[in-house]
Amino acid sequence: MADLDHSSEDNSSVDSREESSQDTKLEFSEDEEVLVILMYNLVGERWSLIAGRIPGRTAEEIEKYWTSRYSTSE
Template sequence: MADSEQSSTEDHTVDSQEVTSEKLKHDFSEDEETLIRRMYDLLGERWHLIAGRIPGRTAEEIEKYWKAIYSISE
């Protein structure tokens, strides 16, 4: 019984990480995601400059989004 409790706890941790990434992904529109990727290719990690091109977004939001989505694949 302890084994089943432990595995469900581990599964819950993985699920919450996936949910966090999915939630961040859904907080940005496809146009915003595309613009962030293009601007990142041009400017690198200059989050404040990228945020200046996306009304209503802060540099911190964009950096957090980028690291949540793209640091997993690196």
């Protein structure tokens, strides 16, 4: 029975870490923001190239950030 309680505690801590990491994904520093804008102007929507210049960021994070911040409705 102690094993069951322990495993449920592990799951809740994992869930809270996942939620907090998803919330912070779109928090970019001013330097990162400037770099994303400059790189976008140079290479366009080549998110993997842009992410390669920002340590710890993925192409998906960069694209999600860009579309949430700078995407315009057509």
